[in-house]
Amino acid sequence: MPLSDLVHDHLLLQDDLASLKAAQVSDLKQARVHSSAKNVAYYGSSPFTVYTLIATCPGTKAWWVLKKRYSQFFSLRKRLLHLAATAPPAIQTLLAPIADADFPQKHLLVSVNNKAIINERKAALQRFTATLIGLRAGCVLATLEHSADDVVQGVLDTLYDLLEDFLEVPHHENDDLQKHAATSDADASDDDDGASTSLSSLDEAASPNATRLAPPAEDDTTVTAEGSTICTICLCELSTNDDEQAPAKKVHFEVENDVDEDAVLALPCGHKFHEECVMYWVEQKNSCPVCHTDAFDGTVL
DSSP, X not given: OOHHHHHHHHHHXXXXXXXXXXXXXXXXXXXXXXXXXXXXXXXXXXXEEEEEEEEXXXXXXXXXXXXXXXXXXXXXXXXXXXXXXXXXXXXXXXXXXXXXXXXXXXXXXXXXXXXXXXXXXXXXXXXXXXXXXXXXXXXXXXXXXXXXXXXXXXXXXXXXXXXXXXXXOOOTHHHHHHHHHHHHHHXXXXXXXXXXXXXXXXXXXXXXXXXXXXXXXXXXXGXXXXXXXXXXXXXXXXXXXXXXOOOOOOOOSBOOSOOOTTOEEEOTTSOEEEHHHHXXXXXXXXXXXXXXXXXXXEEEO
């Protein structure tokens, strides 16, 4: 789907164009990435290192787990630099951070036991992933700015598709869009014949392949006697308000940027945790600490 069409779909869920721009600017500047590295060996193959990156985007309110090898990052960067060399000036400006990014050097025959190189790559790929997320947001802003330039739009479509495929960004809004369309159709039907639409019919109209969050789980271990929701890891109240004081938490991941320790992540099962509390568990187990439902992506509250 062309990027301009995606922007149009996003606008259906936003109050106005300013809200869409604000969300992308937030991801451009405030996307957070946590990183770790693990050696993996499949039967009949030599061991290799997989880098796990957990991205959190406050603007578009999504988080997800990404697992990649160094060679995949190297190949993507090479393609982006080649694209920049032949692209219009507007795209070259957009891709400038990729050329300027501190990318780890390629080595021949790197041992999985070479912790110095692995740690160097882990830190650099963490920053590079944040740059890629910012570039993706920049593509959306650029398509709004250059909507009348077909040449630029064509390159933006190619660039955005490349980033989407690599970053594997979840699209929770797809379900919202389908529900929005179903609701609109139902309203139109009500106007025509007075028929009503049930919640179950709205669910049936949504694609079964779309990623959606389940309703919050009714678990008495996450609610205090006063009715406040707590994080079951640190046992402190969950809040998205800036005026709430966050408790001290143990950070297992290397995060160079200042992290909002009040940030709350919702898992697919509906359970909620502080971002820094749940990161290590999700990276290790890919599941919810409470109910053990698979957790590879979710929303930021």
